[in-house]
Amino acid sequence: MIKQVPENPAKNRNNNSIWLVVVAALTVTCYITANIMAVKMVEIGGKAWFDAGTITFPIAYMLGDVLTEIWGFKTARKIILLTFVCNFILVVCTYIGVFLPSPEYMSEVTQAYSVIFTYTPRILAASLIAFVAGQISNAWVMSAVKKMTKGKYLFVRTITSSAVGYIFDTGVFVLIAYIGTAITEDIVSMIVVQYIAKLAIEAIFSTPLAYGAVAFLKRKAGVSNE
Template sequence: MNKVSGNPLKNRVKARLRAGGQSVSNQTALMVVTALFVSSYLISNTMAVKVIGLFNIFFFDAGTIVFPFAYMLGDVLTELWGFRIAKRVIWTTFFCNILMVVCTQIGVWLPAPEHMEEISNAYGTIFNCVPRIVLASLVGFLCGELSNAWLMVKIREKTKGKHLWVRTIGSSAVGYLFDSLPFVLIAFAGVVPVRELLLMMAFQYVSKLLIEALFGTPLAYAAIKFVRKYVRLDYNN
């Protein structure tokens, strides 16, 4: 008699993850990564209203903390589903950002009761800044993300699918440059002094790249490995 090895329930779950519902599994994984990608950008744009200053030398917007993880998710999208799908998700995120601005501005314009005027003013202080920041983000976003995704594909062709870290860091180094420069100029020119503006550009670029290298790339490796192990992808990437 053959001996049943391991936990039967665990074995059934693993078998179902590997073999069950190719299309559904692929769509679910893509849906989750897309949702996280879009959410990262919306959160980053809202957080970018606050400028952080460390020791009166390093200046960066709070969205810088979250932003590299959006790039990491963009790398995962391109690596697993290809440039065509990544480009669709990028444009979807673009229109989601516009929708967020429209909705928050409606909230700003609508009247508030007198006893909640203080809260209404605080709401307006935050979200009146968001349209300019989102405009800056949209310009930088399209330039940075599209170049990042395109470079991921080109570097992958050159390296024959090897050395994922070269693709993630190399494409991000160029993508962050195309993103950070227009973003800082459009979002903060005339709002902060020139010295702080230049320091913000430099620190934002370097900090994003460091976060990508130290945290984003290891997370990308883990996410890609997990999806390839448990999801039957519809695309041969």
């Protein structure tokens, strides 16, 4: 009779660590991308505006939900802080680049670079404050609702946590990033439109992706923080 070889726990730990790194890297990338895209304003019918970062932001929130669902609130909080640091490094380095000399034939590119990355520090300041408030509240609600539902109804957790997180994130971000540069009507419009757009993207795209990601990671990483 062939003796069954027990599963190697060290291998499971390695798989778990690898997938955590992958999800963390994707989270950081999505947030940095959203912050850079936030410089661009998108107009809808001349009556509503939102920053282009709204498109990628819900993906980052979805990944935050996945982190909390699979690895728990404490791990998610560490990744949130890591993302904070990475965003800060990005802005410091790109801002230093604004003051470095460049050749004359690159004047148009240099001017465009300066316009984008001179404004980025303000975007970052707004993003970092909003990010911490929004993501911590999102992760906390996600964890709390998971306990209340005993690990069931993932869609309830993702939608509820994001709805709360977006209130903090969107309001704080728009006020800090655009107050003084946009009129009050536009600021109010941006807050409302961004909040609705983020929730819509969350419900239509991000939640189904979260279901797939959670199922995949529970199988591959061999972890379920229930």
